[in-house]
Amino acid sequence: MGFETAAREWLDENLNGDFARLRGKGGPGSEHEFFQERLAWDRHLAQAGWTCLGWPERYGGRGATVAEQVVFHEEYARSGAPARVSHVGEELLGPTLIEFGTEEQKRRFLPGIKAVTELWAQGYSEPGAGSDLAAIATTARLDGGRWVINGQKVWTSLAHVAQWAFVLCRTEPGSTRHRGLSFLLVPLDQPGVTVRPIQQLTGTSEFNEVFFDDAVTEADLVVGEPGDGWRVAMGLLTFERGVSTLGQQIGFARELSGIVELAEANGAAADPHIRERIARAYVGLRVMRAHALRTLDAGDVDASVSKLLWANWHRDLGQLAVEVQGPSALLAPTESADITDPEHLGLGDWQRLLLFTRADTIYGGSNEIQRNIIAERVLGLPREARP
CATH class of the missing domain: 1.20.140.10 (Butyryl-CoA Dehydrogenase, subunit A, domain 3)
Known part of the structure; x- marks a missing residue:
């Protein structure tokens, strides 16, 4: 059976029963729709091997070609399957860790992304650094074996349901623009992190403000070298x-x-x-x-x-x-x-x-x-x- 046929038949067979009502649900502006049910659907996909298709097999993926990935995404959309809740982890952070992360980071985080047991948010934009990302002011300093983070991110999609965020911070005092930035992996469930949903014109609140007040993460949870965050961040955007x-x-x-x-x-x-x-x-x-x-x-x-x-x-x-x-x-x-x-x-x-x-x-x-x-x-x- 060819890849396209296998994908189409699996989707036809599985978008039934409890999952049938999810057809066409979720996505930008509608992320409030059936969130827990869509999370269960994502985990069902993972158990059947339909997540992380393009990842190398040694990291839990299928090693699918670009053509096969295109086929799956198009078949998925044609079937009316619901919008994925794990996009940020699977499509953005996962490939970035594979490209830039340490083997220890890959062992720690890739399985949770693939199985959809840990959800991620993207901590890039700030009130004074939205489209001009190089103007980031959120800081992080090493204190013993941990990074201590202070600042604010905004328009952080789905941060209110995520367990982790990758956060672009300024880690070299006095640095400007692209220099002196680092790409940190930060747990959101801690006293130093406040997530505040932003109500939109649609009445929904999938975007958030995220405040870091002496929030911490371990020293080894920097992707790439400290100060090299801009290169890693731009690499991630190509995957996006x-x-x-x-x-x-x-x-x-x-x-x-x-x-x-x-x-x-x-x-x-x-x-x-x-x-x-x-x-x-x-x-x-x-x-x-x-x-x-x-x-x-x-x-x-x-x-x-x-x-x-x-x-x-x-x-x-x-x-x-x-x-x-x-x-x-x-x-x-x-x-x-x-x-x-x-x-x-x-x-x-x-x-x-x-x-x-x-x-x-x-x-x-x-x-x-x-x-x-x-x-x-x-x-x-x-x-x-x-x-």
């Missing part, structure tokens, strides 16, 4: 924009199909302007796929182009969705909708899409930063003035 983006596009295609069905059902498809918008959305989706396939081993410039393509496309799709829905988009789906209920926040799917896609052009590197990268590194334009 990998093959999983092709699965993301299948989800986008499913959203577009839903909008087309709505337009045909309510008569909006008769409007030439709406038909043109739908056609442009379809063409844009095909362009994204072609670009993603061409740049699977992309450097940061190609990744920046990809981010601009999907973020702007998805934001425009949210706008198209409510235009197709018409005046009813101004109404909650039911009169009894309770915005305080985490499973029913008083928003329809298209309303949530409109609101959350405002963030697509910001998180993961804002549009402005992506354009600066392209301008400076491809077009050779002068660097933007910095304070």
Whole structure:
């Protein structure tokens, strides 16, 4: 049996019973949906060997080729399987540890990531260092056998359910910009860490502020050499924009199909302007796929182009969705909708899409930063003035 057939048949056989209701649940803007059930699904995947596909076999992966990983992500999305809760550990930290970590770090953390028994959050952005990551001010100093950490991170996805975070800190006093940073692995369940959820326009709170007040982690939990954190952090970002983006596009295609069905059902498809918008959305989706396939081993410039393509496309799709829905988009789906209920926040799917896609052009590197990268590194334009 080929890899594609095996993946499709396993998903068909297992998205049943208690897992059937998870189809299409979770994901950006909807991380509140069935979280514990989706965690159980991730662990079910792990037991069957469908997590960490691209990791080398010696670290518990399947050693899958890039083509096989693409196939799995696309089959996963086509099946309607729920959004994964272990993405940060599996797709970001795991490959980073394999590339830059010590053997001891790999033995300690990779099994928990693979089995989905430890969840991770990403401690990069700060109030004064969001898109300008090199402006990080959170500090860490060695005190005996431990790092002592002070500072604040923000927009930390799913920190409220994670046990660990990888945290970029300034460990060399007086250093500036890219120099003097270190990449630390920090337990979140300790007295020196406060996680404060941020309520979004959608009413959900998947992003968080995280405060470190003399929080500690062991001295050997630095990935790479102390002071070399920028190289490790940038290495991680290349993994962030990998093959999983092709699965993301299948989800986008499913959203577009839903909008087309709505337009045909309510008569909006008769409007030439709406038909043109739908056609442009379809063409844009095909362009994204072609670009993603061409740049699977992309450097940061190609990744920046990809981010601009999907973020702007998805934001425009949210706008198209409510235009197709018409005046009813101004109404909650039911009169009894309770915005305080985490499973029913008083928003329809298209309303949530409109609101959350405002963030697509910001998180993961804002549009402005992506354009600066392209301008400076491809077009050779002068660097933007910095304070």
